[in-house]
Amino acid sequence: MGIETTPALARRAMLAAGAALLAAPTVRAQGAPIKVGLVAVLTGPQAALGTQLRDGWTLGLRHLENRLGGRPVETIVIDDELRPDVAVTKVRAALERDRVDFVVGVVFSNILQAIMRPVTEANTFLISTNAGPSTFAGRGCNPFFFTTSYNNDQVHSVMGQAAQDAGYRRVFLLTPNYQAGRDAMAGFKSRFQGQVVDEVYVPLTHVDFSAELARIAALRPDAIFTFMPGGLGVNLVRQYRQAGLQNIPFLSTFTVDEATLPAQGEAALGFFSGANWAPDMENEQNRRFVRDMEAQFNYIPATYAAQSYDAAMLLDSAVRRVGGNLADRNALRQAIAAADFRSVRGAFRFGVNQYPVQDFWLCQVVRRPDGRFQTQTVRRVLEANVDPWAGECRMPGRV
C-alpha cells in the first residue's frame, strides 16, 4: 500500500529534503531546542540516587523556564541500569540518532568511565553531576569533560582531616571490598595521622553486620570511619544503633545522606558525614532550591540533586555567554569553564582539570522541626580545596 510517486515528484521531494538539510544548522542555532542526554540509574537497588539526580536537573530547568541561555531545551532521559554496556549503547544512540548537544548526569564512576570516550570523541561536552573518579582528574583529564561534583578522594579525605582535627588517635575503618571501598580507606588515611586499629572489608552484598560490630566493641576505637552507600548504609546504621555503639563517633561518607535518611531515621541522629553541600546552607539560591524540591517531589534533596541543579544553571550561563551558538567548541568550553552562575553551595569555580575547587564540610544528621531528618553543616573542614590529582593534568588550551 505504498504511495505512488512519479519520478519527477520523487526528485522534487529529494531536492526539498536536501534544502532542509542544508538549512538545518541555521535553524538549530536560532529556534530549535538544545538536546541534552541525562544519564542516571533509574532501575535496580540504587535507583533512589538516580531519581534524585534526575529530579534536581528537572527542577533546574523548571526554574529556568525550560530554557538554557534563552534557547528551549529537550531532555532525553537515559537509564544506565548501572550496567556499563547498556550505558554505552544508549549514550551512542543519543549521540548518533538524537544528536544531543550535551551529556549530563551519571551517578556511578564505572558508568562514567564507560561513556567517557564515546561522548568526548564525538566532541560533545560531558558534565558529570556526581561521579568524580581520579582517572579523569589527573593525567586523563579531558577538555570535553567537566564535573559539578567533586573528586571522590576529596570527600573521604575530609573525614580524615575531621578525625585529625577532633584529636582521635585510634580509628576503625570499615568499607565494602571493591575499588571505591579501597579508595575510601586510602582517602581517609591521606589526612589522618593517628593509628588505624583495624581495616575491615565486607562483601558488597553484605546484610548482617553483627560480626563487625562485635569487633568494633572489642577494639573500642575513638571513632569509626565507614563508606557504605545505599542499602548497605541503612543496614549498618540501624544495626550500629541497635548494638548500642552510638557512643563511638560514626564518621562516614555517602552513608548517611538525604537519600538514605528516610529509612535510617532516628538511628542516624548525630552521625557525621563529609560533603560539599548540605540542605541548610544559607544562600538565596539554596533556600529556593531546597524549598521547591520538597514542594515538587516531596523529599529533601541530597547532593545528587544539588549538583544536577547546579549543572542546569552552569549550562544556562554558558549557552547565554556564547549567544546560543554551540558550534564553536572552544568558545563554548571557555564559557563553561567560566562557571558564571550562582551555585547552591555558594562559591564555585573550576580548576585546571575542570573539577570544582570548593569548600568541604563536616555535616551531622539532625531532626528538623517537622520531624524529618537531614544533614546539617557543622564546620568547614577544607577551604577552596583542589583535588590531589589536578597537578598531573596537562589540559590542552584548544580543542
Next chain:
Amino acid sequence: MNTTLLLVQVLNGLQFGILLFLVAAGLTLVFGVMDFINLAHGVQYMIGAYLGATLAALTGSFWLGLLLALPAALLFGLLLELLVFRHLYERDHLSQVLATFGVILFLNQGVKAVFGAAPLQMPVPEALSGGVRIMEGLLYPAYRLAILAAGLATAALLWVLVERTRVGMLVRAGASNAPMLSALGVDVRRLFMAVFGFGAMLAGFAGVMAAPILSVEPGMGDNLLILAFVVIVIGGIGSIRGAFIAALIVGLVETIGRSMMPDLMRLFLDASAARQTGAALASMLVYIVMAAILAFRPAGLFPVRT
C-alpha cells in the same frame, strides 16, 4: 581474639543462621515436594518485608503489621501460584528458572513503582527495643533474640507439622514420590497449592522479621536467595531438618569466617594483604564448605529421595 568475642560471634552466627532458615524452609519445601525451582522465593521474602513495613506504618503497631502481613503474604503467594507457577509444574527446570527469574524482575520493578526506590524503614517494636549487655560496650538487641526465638519456634512447628500430622505425611510422601501419591488418590494439585502458599507465607514471615534490622528495598531478597539455595543443597533438598542444620552451619561459617579469616591470614601475609585476601576468602568460605560436603554426601546431609 578472646573467648568472649568468640562466643558473641557464635551467637551472631546462630542468629544469622536462623534468619536463613526462615527463608530456606519454604524454599526447600517447594523444591523438595513439588520439584519446582522457585527463584522468586527471594522476592516473596521482599514482598513480606514491604507488606510488614507498610501495614505496620498504617496501623501504627509492629504486631498488627506482622499479623496482617502473614495472610497478605499467603494470598500473594497463592495469587502468583494461580497466575504463573501453576502452568510451570509440568515443564522442565529451565522453563521454571526462566519464568521465575522473570517474576523477580517484574516484582522488583513493581515494588519500586509502588513504594519508590528509596529504602523503607520498619521500627523495632517498643517491647523489644532494649538490649542485653553481652560484652563490654556491646548490646545484643532484644529484637535479635526474638528472631532467634521465632526461628526456633518455627522450626519446632514445622517439625510437628511434617512429622506428626496427616498433611505432613502427605508432604513427605509427595517429596519422595509424587506420582505414586497421586495414584493413591490424593489430590496432588491441592497439596502443591497448600505447600506453595505455606512456603510463601514462611518467606513473608522471614521478610517481616528481618525488616526492622535490615533495609527494606527493591532486590533485598536476591542476595539472601543465593545463600538460601546453598542451605537447601547442603541440607538435602526437601528436608526441613536438613535445612535447619545447614542454615546454622552456613550462618556460623559466614560469621566466624568473616571475623577470623583476616586474623588467620595474618599468620602468612603482611597486614594489608591479609585483610583483603581474608575478606575475599571469607566470602568464598561458604561455597568451599558446600563443595566439601557435597563431595562426601552428594545428595546433601539429609537426603529425602533415596
